[in-house]
Amino acid sequence: MQQRTKLAFWWLCWMLWLPARADDGMWLPNLIKALNEQDMQERGLRLTAEDIYSVNRSSLKDAILQFGRGCSGAVVSPNGLLLTNYHCAFSYLQRHSTVDNNFIEKGFWARSLEEEIANPGLTVTFIIRIEDVTERVLESVSPDMGEEEREAKIKETSSRIAAEAVENTDYKASVEPFYYGNEFYLFVKQEFTDVRLVGAPPSSIGQFGGETDNWEWPRHTGDFALFRIYAGPENEPANFSQANVPYEPRYYLPVSLQGYKEGDFTMVMGFPGRSQQFLTSYALKQLTEKINPHRIALRGKRLEVMENVMQRNDTVRLKYAAKYAGIANYWKKWQGETRGLQRFDAVTRKQEMEAEFTLWAQADLQRRLPYGTLLPQFERDYAALDSLILAFEYMREAAFAPEIMVFARNFDPYIVDVRELDKKEDKKKGKARQDQAIERLKSTTANHFRNYSRAIDQATLAVCLEAYARDIPPAFHPPLFEKIKAQYGNNFRAFANEVFKESVCASPEKVARFIERPYKKQVQILQHDPAYQLSREFMLLYRQHILPNYVALNAQLELNTRRYVAGLREMFQDSLLAPDANSTLRIAYGTVEGYRPRNGVIYTYQTTLEGILEKGDPNVPEFTVPDTLAKLYREKDYGRYGVDGTMPVAFIASNHTVGGNSGSPVINADGHLIGLNFDRVWEGTMSDFTYDPEQCRNISVDVRYILFIIDKVAGATHLIDEMTVIE
Structure with a gap:
């Protein structure tokens, strides 16, 4: 009886540790229907799993891209216009800048397609489909194999599966391990190499707060930039050429001006780099x-x-x-x-x-x-x-x-x-x-x-x-x-x-x-x-x-971690254990909500333009406020992007994100873009290893602030005209 009581106690401890809330986890989109759809809809999602991921028709996943090798992004127009973070674009801005023509300091806005700037070496990658190939990969290995032999055989089999999947196509493919090599998934991808810089605010907006505010909340950073994908005459990937034309995406995200309130459902889609949730x-x-x-x-x-x-x-x-x-x-x-x-x-x-x-x-x-x-x-x-x-x-x-x-x-x-x-x-x-x-x-x-x-x-x-x-x-x-x-x-x-x-x-x-x-x-x-x-x-x-x-x-x-993770999944086979991030397409979902970082301190879920003026200091480069922005604030000239006399800037939610999620779109219950993920709160950066629902929050720039900067500060309204804006 005493042993049973002890086991029951430990079982309770385990259940408290396991994801009591699905904010904890970065999920494969092809498994959403089986694992998460019901929970997501109970939390407020008004879409189906098929709306999010489908191989038979266009879906949200067709608008999500890997930007370069370490960031994410989203297509927001039928003409291949994409949004990602300013800090993901920074090295390209730096490359095109000179002391006399400093795009970092003054920003850059192409007024026409002809002014958009090529970026040799930059790629964007879309996921075409994801397939579970665990059985095919593991049938080539046996329990008596050494680790080196096992890895070699898995690599050989994975390469063959990937090659077969893209034969006679312009796609690329890879087979990636999950749960430390207990499962394997095939990713068929399409990569574009002609990606041109379209627009970015000055660093006084795109990096407002600098390293002082990095990993912090409250945040007031307009961390966004725009690029455009170009394709060949058949809408196929093509190396840079003046003859290339804007890419026509399978799907692009509508942009919402409807905003959000505390407790609203949110979803982040992107390419999180690496997490290690199963470390001992x-x-x-x-x-x-x-x-x-x-x-x-x-x-x-x-x-x-x-x-x-x-x-x-x-x-x-x-x-x-x-x-x-x-x-x-x-x-x-x-x-x-x-x-x-x-x-x-x-x-x-x-x-x-x-x-x-x-x-x-x-x-x-x-x-x-x-x-x-x-x-x-x-x-x-x-x-x-x-x-x-x-x-x-x-x-x-x-x-x-x-x-x-x-x-x-x-x-x-x-x-x-x-x-x-x-x-x-x-x-x-x-x-x-x-x-x-x-x-x-x-x-x-x-x-x-x-x-x-x-x-x-x-x-x-x-x-x-x-x-x-x-x-x-x-x-x-x-x-x-x-x-x-x-x-x-x-x-x-x-x-x-x-x-x-x-x-x-x-x-x-x-x-x-x-x-x-x-x-x-x-x-x-x-x-x-x-x-x-x-x-x-x-x-x-x-x-x-x-x-x-x-x-x-x-x-x-x-080897031992693979066995350990297999044991954990066997022990809690009725519980959801999300795989670690490994730079593959994932979905995280949660709600808009504040948090309490320490005793007596409560952080609300949203910041506004007022906070930028409060932090502003002309003697500190990180907190210099552009004159145009200050003038718009004084005159409360927010156009259709403001709310009740305020201009929303950033917000936080309980989506589980890690490095690589920079530039990931934040999507509401209807599948509309409401923000762009760019950071985590300092108290929650431990989410690479374990998720604390009380402290882990992702930070996003409000899409209304993005459009406000494009329109009112940059005067680049032609870019907004490309988008589908939900009033």
Whole structure:
């Protein structure tokens, strides 16, 4: 009787942990009908699963796209006009900007198709269909296979399935694993490569609040930009050509001016990057107590270096704007993530789950063999990983954080290629190979120094090497550290000065002179080049002493996690457990609602233009308010976009989002666009690992504010005329 009571108690704990509300989860759209349709409709959805995802007719999924490789977006007109986030478009704005014609500072608006700007390398991808191919993939593997053999066989089978699915079409396909390789789904896609910049507000709107407000609520950022997809004469994907025409989508989202109220149903569709909901307590403990604190400290030092130089030089500030934002983004996110996991007491909750899982596994002989020893194995493996994890993290966050360390790697394949020339009997072919190697190095050099500051990189090298020497055990130090200790007394600033004085990697002029040297002289130069030698030593150290052990441990963890997730799904087969995000099309749904971040503080669900003027400060670039916007506020000239004398700007809801959801459309119960997701609240950034319904909120820019900026600030009403606007 006592055992039954204990089991009942643990069962209750489990049910409290499992998704009591479906806000927790990013769901595959092809499974919505079977898993979520009823719940979504009970929450207020007025569409059917077929309206959301269909392979037989146009549906919402045909308007949703992956923007580039890391963001989402939505088509909002019959002429291929798409909306995504300003921060997703930022690097393209930067690429097209000059000091004299700065699109970041003043914005950009094409007044005609002819003024829209091409973006080589940018793609958008639509999902044509999704198919469960688990049985076909797994029939090729057997339980007695090793992990390496299993992975190879799965890769082979998946490639064959993908190739068969798109034979004689212009589609692309991939087979992706779910639930750590317990299930597999085929994704058939269509990719467009001619994507042109149409419009973006100035950074004073698109980045209002900057890094100060990043990951924060309340938020007042007009984080949006517009692009257009172009296609060939048959509406097919085509490389850039002046003959291309605007793409005619299968479906585009109507834009709603009807707004929302607290408690309203919302849905986010996009391509969330990565979540790890099934990690054990050992992993979360390592993350919060070891990995994140060091990551945060290292990036904080790098940001401090960049700020010192950027504040003194407008040209450098423009060149490093995207780099700074990229480093700062996760620096702040990791702080909120750690705080949220600790506040939620996630490690303890996971430990309680694991105790119940062990009880369940040991209670039946059929379960004991596959699941009974998993948790002790996790404990041993994470203990082994603990001695290695900082060396692994510091390779990325310290050793190869300085740009010169990464650039130096480009000389390796170049020298290997040239060395092979001596072995070639055919001098003509050898000379051709040498010419190719030189052209590659020239191209890499031009790209590397395009947006570059020697002052920032030199100071970054000093602080990163100092941190590596201090925090990483000597067993993982490169041999050159002994020389730095002997000759420079561990003065890494002095060593960095010498590197940038002597290294061929330090300037494009030095690279140009290097290329002109005879081959044997080039080898001699690199043998004594401090940047090249240090970069090479770090890479050898990583490949020989860090990566092999890390890969072996993670292969074991991957295997055990697959078994663990299979056990969880067996244990709670009547409960919904959403798969982790993996950059595939997903749906998350929830409601518009505020939250309480801490005792005595209540955040409401919406911000307005009034808050922008309250935050405005002409002496702080992040909070500079454009004169046009301030004038419209004073005159309350909001046109048809305002509500009762106010101009809505942003709102929050309980949709489960992660990185990659940037630019995802936020859709109401009728399938209309009401906003564009661009962030999460700081207290809820732990949603990569676990979802707290009280704290996790996604932040979206209100579509009414987007249209207001396009119309009243930019005067680009021709773009709104393309859209279907629901009054």
